[in-house]
Amino acid sequence: MGRYVIRRLLQFIPTVLGAIFLLHYLTSLSIQLTGNPVRALFGDRRPSEAQMSAMADSLGLGDECLTRVGDPCIGLYFERLNNIFLHFDLGTNFTRRPVTDIIADGLSYTVKVVVIAIVFEVVVGVAAGVLAGLRSGGFFDYLVKISTVLVISVPVFVLGFVIRDLFLVKVGNWFRDSGDWPDWFAFGVLSPVYKPDYPWASLIIPGLVLGAVSLAATARLTRTSILENIRADYVRTARAKGLPEKRVIGVHTLRNSLIPVVTYVGVDFGTLMGGAIITEGIFGVPGIGREIFRAVTQHQPSVVLGIVTVLVLVFLVVNLLVDILYAVLDPRIRYD
């Protein structure tokens, strides 16, 4: 296992370098084609050459190669690698805020939202899936099937706006006005936007909205997987051995049924990080999704590069954990 993990960790290096190069090349090319984004900082006032170059230099966009279309800017690439890995310096955004600060701040909110989403998705999704799977054809099964289709077919942003404008504002105001409810609920959980006074409570609803679609998928996946495994030979063997039903379901069936679910949740982690762009916007959460959206629209290469590099790393680590989990769930899988 240890050697496997080390081998996997070593594979991170080319992946990360490749990702950085790709982003570096694309952002450089976009500057070469559309002109230096620093120009926009001066607005309607035309800057002199000296002003432009002083501003560009101070923001790390003064390299000559950025004016030559098609130049891969290899020098700038190594300079960036040198700064990132040897000095842990990811540069700054256009308002001179270090990208490391932006990531540290933003990620702390996004991780909170994503964790709430995943917990919600796994706990409720798996439970619903198991219950539906065990009582296939029953009322609960139909309930799960219908409600999941409903949730999957509604885009996240529609769900988000409806919940914010109708539920959190209108219904929320009723709760707030009545005065019978504790503050953390009426002013925290039901706040239409992220609120620094209630750093966890006001993120619950955004997290639930973010996790809703994945929850539906998780429930359906679990249900199908349970249905398949419940008829497998080893389950029949377990029953024949006279094991109690709890153990047959909980250890034998569920454990094996979770493999596709774990795969899905691992991949979904990336989707959730991406989906956070929408939920963070709707609920005013100052997370990383918003930052990267802004960085892309304003052409801020160091921010895009920095955030995506960190996201790639997060994604790699999560998928490594998923692979390790396989071995835990299914004893037939061995990595050494």
Added chain:
Amino acid sequence: MRLAAAVAALGMLTAACGGSDSDDDNGDSAAATGGDLRIYSSEPAFLVPTAADDEPSIFVVRQMYRGLVKYNQDGEPEMDIAESIESDDNKTWTVTLKDGYTFTNGEPVDADSFLRAWNYAGNVNNAQNNSYFMNRIAGFDEMQKEGAKKDATFSGLKKVDDSSFTIELSSPFSGFVSVLGYSGFFPVAQECLDDWDACNKAPIGNGPYKIDGEWENNVQIKLTRNEDYAGEDKGKPDNLIYRIFDDVDTAYAAFEGGELDVMYTVPPNKLAEVEQNYGDTLLKEPSSSFTYLGLPTYDKRFQDKKLRQALSMAIDRESIINAIFDGALSPASGFVAPNFDGAREGICEFCEYDPDAAKALYDESEGITGPVELWANGGAGHEEWLQAIGDGWKSALGIDYKLKVDVNDFGAYLKIADDKKFTGPYRLGWGPDYPVMETYLAPLYTTGASSNNSGYANPTFDDLLKQGDGADSLQDAIPFYQQAEDLLAEDMPVIPMWWGLTTVVWSDNVTEMVHNPITDVDYGQLSMSS
């Protein structure tokens, strides 16, 4: 101070979290929060005056810093930290400061605090966004040259003693005192320049409010009343809390949910709804942001002024505003914002919609062979109104048009303007730098000026502005500026479109709104109640 005590007492009763449309407030949560004014803001760019040049930044900076002059309710400059600012020739100005002002770190607000800020801002090596505003001070060109020394200072700034200094301009300017009220001219502490980044995060100001903790990027900025502030306009609310939102619609949901007390700028698409729900606590007035359709006079086809006049006359501004912008703009009938001293209603006769007269003028002109290319930066919602203009031209003048909206990046679009590569009328905007009507004229239309994108060059115009700048006083200067504006109304190098609309809505917690014609809402002076 009796007033402060009264405000504090009121603060005790304020339910900071009460629903905005309810009358009965929740008494339990009130005692804990006090007189907090919760303000909608988008993320500021900088909190150091030498760099802060955008609206959200300036709204915060103005509460934390004070400058030589402030603007009264008529938009005229009044002495603030300056005791006097005098000049015999409008070229060399002597500034004398009042005593007793300090920064929050204890440093005195003296002559050095102003000079160091302006020298820092003006030096090209520091790449400060407000460097441009120093351009009238003698020595600006040397400071902005490539290879200027890191410690280069303005030849035009000289300290006399701790409480006075002189400013020499490169050419006389009668409106200079008004310019000094801009936040880019506010003083800066030495400690601030020693560690710029730290000062940007936790500013060292000299105003009625000071920062509480640090700027929490993208989340909030908390200011608390500076009890040591020696000036007159002491803050009223205990705390100003700027809650930062990326998206104005999200902020409006927060306002409706009782999370905000003041919202500067209502989402335009919600304006009708806001008027209905909060009509009594809504302020609506024309703003000074100018949108125009520039004409590339460097292009041969646009050199006939009759054609330019005809194009302008064939635009139905009123209908476009109502149909596309829900009436949330006010049509322009001149080149200077209506709230500015010296502005005149309707001086642009060709801004009046009259398709028949437009056609007659067009027939007299050399005409233009279509399709005329209409330029705007793409993806910013300009397509619709440009199309309406094009359709108007088509029906009134019979000329074909084509939209050129494929440049999405604003920087790239501005580059086209810089390089004078527009092949047809182009959309651009302008906001004033200081409350003198000259700010709408010189930068945009003087020959070779930094924002003269139309290529307009008229020696008489340049000369009139120079005469205005050199007049004895601002009041004497206005007639010259007005004559210059008359020339524009005749030559039409750009087609004035409309002025923006300032909208402010506030909750029941605010009992008195204080709005300045130049600096907009003065958050520190709002009165609050329960």
